[in-house]
Amino acid sequence: MTGYILQRLALMLATLFAIITLTFFLMHLVPGGPFVSDKMMAPEIQAALNAKFHLDQPVWLQYLTYLKGVASFDLGPSFKYPGMTVNQMILEGLPVTAKVGMLALICVIALGVPMGVLAAVFRNRWPDNLVMVVATIGVAVPSYVIATLALYVFALRLGWVPTFGVDDWRGYFLPVFALSGFWISFIARLARSSLLETLGQDYMITAKAKGLRPGQILIKHGLRNSLIPVVTVLGPVAANLLTGSFVIEQIFALPGIGRHFVLSITNRDYTAIMGITIFYATILMVMIFIVDMLYLVLDPRIKYGRKTR
Structure with missing residues (x-):
């Protein structure tokens, strides 16, 4: 190991x-x-x-x-912002980007997985049809369209949330909703298909024949095995959400890392582009590594570092 x-x-x-x-x-x-x-x-x-x-x-x-x-963990000075380093730019935008991304990740896990399980359990019935309709819309409609529409309805017309910024706690609702919408739908569809495949396995039929309760079969045998593909995808998804969305941060005027990255490309700020790219790549690799470690929890049959004979 x-x-x-x-x-x-x-x-x-x-x-x-x-x-x-x-x-x-x-x-x-x-x-x-x-x-x-x-x-x-x-x-x-x-x-x-x-x-x-x-x-x-x-x-x-x-x-x-x-x-x-x-x-030496020094990403250099910014070429376009005198007196500011790339490290400072990342640290300045990271709190907002990470907070929005963490809230979006919680929504993806808390809503996407249960939606997929519900659809699989009630296959070809109205809960399944409802979840699939919502998931299809969430996957098909781009996030910037969802963000723009939500901004118009809930901020401009109804006035329930601020139009931009996160000075008020209500300001997090629309960015989190727009950022997580696609991934909730994607995870729901993946969890449904994975659980349906697991429910059709021989060991699931055997467990049912032994008289185990349906809830015990679903949670102990079905859900645990079907979550492996979901966890595999959640690594890159988590990295994507935690590093923010350039488009979403621009639409809602969030002072996050994405805004710095867009401006650095526009200004050809070499060190800022390279520094933020390195930061993104590091987060992605760390999340993939964490996913590999989670495999050991979900599937004890996986043994890293051991040669099979």
Whole structure:
């Protein structure tokens, strides 16, 4: 087990190194630069800025310098926000993004899984049909459409929630709803299909023949085994939600990481783009690692680090 964990950590570091390398050189292959704008800048000023941020050095030397900074958890200064580092940008936007994402993840688990179980238990009956209609709508309609419609109805017409920002606790309702809508529907459909497949297995029929109660069969035997595909998907879903949505944060004017990422792309803020990309990739890899560890809880047959004969 220890060997497997060390192997996974080494693989995560290698993957992160590849992401850093690829992102860095792609940024420098894009024509233009962070100090090229519509307003003509004096060559002397542009040269001074390039020298200040070491952009006048060879690309390979910039790359080595950046790797050294990342190794010490320093993602560098922002090219467009004087006096602000990329670390500060992430720490500034992380509380709002993480809070909205955590609330959305709770909604996905608390609503998506029970909806899927309900639909599977009452297959081809009205609860199943109702859940599938709602889930189909949630999957088919883009999140920005849901966000815009909810903003118009609940904020502008009814006035139940603020139109933007999260100064008021009510301001979290619409962003969480828009961010989690698709994933609730997706998890509900996945949980339904997975549980239906599990209920048709021979060991489930045997458990029923032994006279076990339906609730005991469903929870102890059916639900536990059917949750493995759901947990597999929940890793990337959790990373997606916890790192926020660029579109949702823009629509609701949330001061999160997504807003910084959009602005950094617009401004060609190299260090901000690379730093936030590295942050996203790290969160995703950590969540996938946690999912792999959860497999041991859900399925004791899985033994990491042991060779099968």
